[in-house]
Amino acid sequence: MENNYNEDTFLARWLSGDLSEAERQTFEASEEYRAYQKIAEASAELRSPEWQKAAGWEALEQQMNPKPKPQVRRRQLWPYAVAAATVLLLIAFWFWGSASQLTRVGAELAEQKQVALPDGSQVWLNAGSEIAYDATAFASSRQLNLRGEAYFEVARGSQFTVRSAGGAVRVLGTRFVVYDREEKIEVRCYAGKVGLRLAAAAEEAVLLPGDRFWSEGGRAIQRAKLDPEAAGPAWRAGESRFDLVALVEVIRELERQYRIEVQYPPELAEINDYRGGFPHDDLETALKLVFSAVGYQYRIDQNRIEVYR
Numbered sequence: 001m002e003n004n005y006n007e008d009t010f011l012a013r014w015l016s017g018d019l020s021e022a023e024r025q026t027f028e029a030s031e032e033y034r035a036y037q038k039i040a041e042a043s044a045e046l047r048s049p050e051w052q053k054a055a056g057w058e059a060l061e062q063q064m065n066p067k068p069k070p071q072v073r074r075r076q077l078w079p080y081a082v083a084a085a086t087v088l089l090l091i092a093f094w095f096w097g098s099a100s101q102l103t104r105v106g107a108e109l110a111e112q113k114q115v116a117l118p119d120g121s122q123v124w125l126n127a128g129s130e131i132a133y134d135a136t137a138f139a140s141s142r143q144l145n146l147r148g149e150a151y152f153e154v155a156r157g158s159q160f161t162v163r164s165a166g167g168a169v170r171v172l173g174t175r176f177v178v179y180d181r182e183e184k185i186e187v188r189c190y191a192g193k194v195g196l197r198l199a200a201a202a203e204e205a206v207l208l209p210g211d212r213f214w215s216e217g218g219r220a221i222q223r224a225k226l227d228p229e230a231a232g233p234a235w236r237a238g239e240s241r242f243d244l245v246a247l248v249e250v251i252r253e254l255e256r257q258y259r260i261e262v263q264y265p266p267e268l269a270e271i272n273d274y275r276g277g278f279p280h281d282d283l284e285t286a287l288k289l290v291f292s293a294v295g296y297q298y299r300i301d302q303n304r305i306e307v308y309r
Contacts, residue, residue, distance in 0.1 A: 106130035107148075109259040110280075112235065117144075120155040126235050127256040149179040151233050154192075166215070167198040176207070177233050179214075184249070186214035188226055188233070196221070234277065241277035250274050250290055254305075258283050264307040268294070 019027065107113040107125035115123040115131065118138040123131060129148025134141065143161040154160045156173035166185030169178050174192025179185065187196050189207035197204040200218045207213055212224045224243070234241040240253050248269050251262050257280045276293055278286035287298050291307055298307045 101134065102132045103135045104130060104132045109256050119157060119160075121160065122153045124151040124233075124236055126150065126233075146178055146180060148181060149177065149235075151175075151177045151236060165199070167196060167201070170195045170197075175232065182249075182252070183218070184214065184216045186212070188212045190226070190230070190232055235280070238280045239277055240280065243275055244273050245275075247271040247274045247290075247294065250276075250278075254278065254286060254290060258286070260303045260305055262305045262307060265296075265309065268296070268307065 105113065105115050105125070107127055107129050109128050111127055113125045115125065117123060117133070118135055119142055121142075125131065126149040129146070129150055131144050131146050131150060133144035138144075140158075142158055143163065146162050146164045150162075152160075152162065152171075153175050154171055154173050158172075160171050162169040162178050164178060164180035164185065166180045166183070169176070169187055171192060171194050174194060175190040176192070176194050177186075177188040177190075179187075185196075185198065187194060187207060189209055189211045191209050194207040194211075195204045196207060196213055198215055198218070198221070201221075205213055205221050210226050210228060212226050213221050215221050235257075240250075240257060242250055242253075246269075251264060251268075254260065255262055257278075260283070271294060274290075274294070276289060278289045280286075283300070287300075287305065291298050296307050296309060298305055
């Protein structure tokens with residue numbers, strides 16, 4: 001596909017969900033995609049301190065996280081081009097204008113990072129994740145923004161709130177995980193009590209120790225139980241574990257933990273019930289555990305992995 005990523009019509013079709021599958025996959029493998037996606041992900045922090053979001057932000061979020069739509073041929077794209085340019089400019093202005101006001105901490109690909117917050121709470125960031133918070137006001141407000149996945153051990157005190165693109169989680173003193181990537185939000189509670197409110201939901205769901213709640217694409221919350229032996233997320237001990245998830249989610253985690261790029265046949269995107277895991281310190285073993293389990297082979301070419309039947 002010809003590189004036309006800087007054209008307004010292309011960005012408009014990306015924002016409105018109108019790219020073909022081939023265009024989407026090619027774009028997501030490009031350096032330009034990473035730059036635009038970083039700007040888009042920053043919009044997760046444009047949130048009111050109240051639980052109910054303003055109508056203006058809802059419209060902005062819908063532009064940045066459009067629901068998949070059937071493709072319509074011969075569609076006039078200039079209205080979307082105007083919207084795309086407006087959204088990107090607003091986000092870029094906010095991102096750079098507020099950078100000096102927030103403390104940002106991130107974990108790079110293939111690493112985890114522990115962060116001590118001003119109130120004594122501890123956060124462990126999984127690979128490719130970031131938090132942002134106002135250090136000067138944190139003692140009184142105890143709220144932060146999350147992009148990616150993090151494990152929290154919250155010191156007792158006033159309400160503690162974690163906001164992400166998919167919703168908000170509020171607690172007092174407890175231990176829990178928040179995962180928010182690619183239209184999926186998941187919360188796992190290991191101790192205490194956790195309140196979860198999705199961005200598009202009116203009611204709050206309550207998690208007790210051992211509860212796992214998740215939602216994909218804004219759909220209703222799914223519920224399950226954690227392994228009673230689990231004291232925290234497996235990735236803190238150098239291993240990723242999954243229970244009945246889409247194989248694409250597992251592949252994305254492989255890419256984050258090993259700083260690799262995986263090319264795979266499109267039919268693998270149809271597998272939605274993967275159960276298993278992989279270590280973070282042995283790529284060969286990790287690939288065998290993930291792809292041999294579904295009957296596929298792979299070849300390694302430096303940091304590129306090709307999966308085939």
